[in-house]
Amino acid sequence: MLIYSEKQSPRLSYVIDFISAELLTSPAAITTDREVFRHFEGVKINYANESFEEGCFRISPTPILFETGIRDFPITCFELGGHKAFFATGSDDLGFDIFAAIFYLVSRYEEYLPHQKDEYGRYSHTASLAFREGFLDQPLVNNWLEYFREKLQERFPAAIFRRKNFSFVPTYDIDMMYAYKAKGWKRNAGGLVRSILNGEWASAAERISVLRGKARDPYDAYEWLDALHLYCRVKPVYFFLVAQQQDGVDKNIPTSVKAFQQLINYYASAFEVGLHPSWRSSVSADDKIMLEEKEWMEVIADVPVVQSRQHYIKFSLPEGYERLIRCGIRKDYSMGYGTINGFRASVASPFFWFSLAENKVTNLQVYPFCFMDANAYYEQKLNPQQAYTELMKYYAAVKKVRGCFITIWHNNFLGTDPGLKGWRDLYEIFMKEDAYWDAGA
Structure with a gap:
């Protein structure tokens, strides 16, 4: 052409x-x-x-x-x-x-x-x-x-055009590794007292059972996901929040906890992993916090970390992407909204970010998502059945144009938390019956 x-x-x-x-x-x-x-x-x-x-x-x-x-x-x-x-x-x-x-x-x-x-x-x-x-x-x-x-x-009837294949990339944000495990006695004691004072007896009993080793932590969906990915033959991407301070919305397990380090190391050896830059890093006046988080994760994962997705989808253009480039990130999965599902850039294909401030293309590749469980639940107030309908709508729209379908899920939605009953089943049905490997793409 x-x-x-x-x-x-x-x-x-x-x-x-x-x-x-x-x-x-x-x-x-x-x-x-x-x-x-x-x-x-x-x-x-x-x-x-x-x-x-x-x-x-x-x-x-x-x-x-x-x-x-x-x-x-x-x-x-x-x-x-x-x-x-x-x-x-x-x-x-x-x-x-x-x-x-x-x-x-x-x-x-x-x-x-x-x-x-x-x-x-x-x-x-x-x-x-x-x-x-x-x-x-x-x-x-x-x-x-x-x-x-x-x-x-x-x-031009004789022209030959490319026919791209549809692709599906399941991604996960690990904002909170466990609900109770590995949090330390102070946080668990405080949580237990709050549950008792609020009359949340089932939650208190669950916490005690988990800490005594009598029950699985409700946010522990990792082995289940491993089996699901193996069955469905897909390769996921995991993003870990490794905030060095547990404050505000940055409340994951402390990075000093061995179990957290082992989980990161395991997934880095089996799949692709990326950084989930903390809220503090996104509002910091310089790159120091993000660089510290990235360097810490690279030491634990023992692989270069070149992928990211912003915690709470907190970024602004052009500053947010400029920071990622300075910190050595080459692929970002933040292009979507944290308030509603849909196509923020109106596209279902990866693309390189063009900096309008410098009027040039950059080497940062953007992978847009169109569905996130937290949007469906917290922002759009959908129940699991309604969320499944919406998920399938986006899946069909992307498959029709042979695009790249990227979803975001959180481990707490896919565990056994009674307050999120039905979301794990929704995801399993989608993965096993409707997604990419079964589509004849």
Whole structure:
């Protein structure tokens, strides 16, 4: 594929590289030479305000890909091919500037503009175009790419396009290794007293049974998950909160506990592991806390730690991703909301982060998720049956476009906590009956 443009730009190159990885068997090229473009044989796209003879596909450009700054573009959505679109271009061959629209969503352009924040100081999903226009539950970019491929195939019947395979990546956040075990006598004594004072006799009795070795800790889902992954033939990614101070929402087991260290070491030897940077690290004025957590985990895991997901999905652009890069993180799984399920970047494919502040692509690869158990339970107030319906909706949407389906689960949801009854069963049903390995992908 060859794209003609009146001038080159980092933003245009970024989008074309992304589309190449999704649709093409070899990278597309961009030229500013009219004669080279005229004599090219193959898929030709005229991305300029100039006209050529018949034989090329035309997309009228909007300014965003040729600018270096950030400004508030007026966005008007309309229906096209059964999906929302914006940056309308009138009567050209596609009807909208797909290159500019993809860039706007995937770069998270709107998150650099003045916006509403939620109670935790994060970008609020209610401020997003996807939420306001009703496409937060869709991998819209992937849908556009399917529409684009169909239109190009009509114009260039001999062209061969890439057909990506659907993939499923189950991921887990270990925010609290155990409910009772390994917490030390002070924390357990305090918890026991609180349960008794509140009349929570079942919880008090459970704590005593676990500490006496008479019952399994309700958050201990590890062996069960190992068996489930083996049965389903999937490779998970585990993210561990290794906060050096147990404070606020950073309440995992102390990193000095041998059982915690052994769990990290075990999973690092069997699967992929990543850092779950603490809340303190995300609000710190410098990189010191995150670097300490990363270095500690690398010592225990005995592997380089290059993957992360922010605790509480606490990050802002561009500062959050800039910090990850400085700390040596190369893959991040935080691209989603901590308040609602859906597609924050409107895409179900990994992509490299483009820094609008520096107007260049980085080496940080972003893996967007679209479903998290905590969102379904705490934020959306869904019961297990309703959550299963939503999970399957997202699974079907991603599978349809042969995308990458990434979910987040927490070990406490998958254990035996009576307060979360039904969630473990939900997940087992999904894993065994409906997911990737059984889909004929």
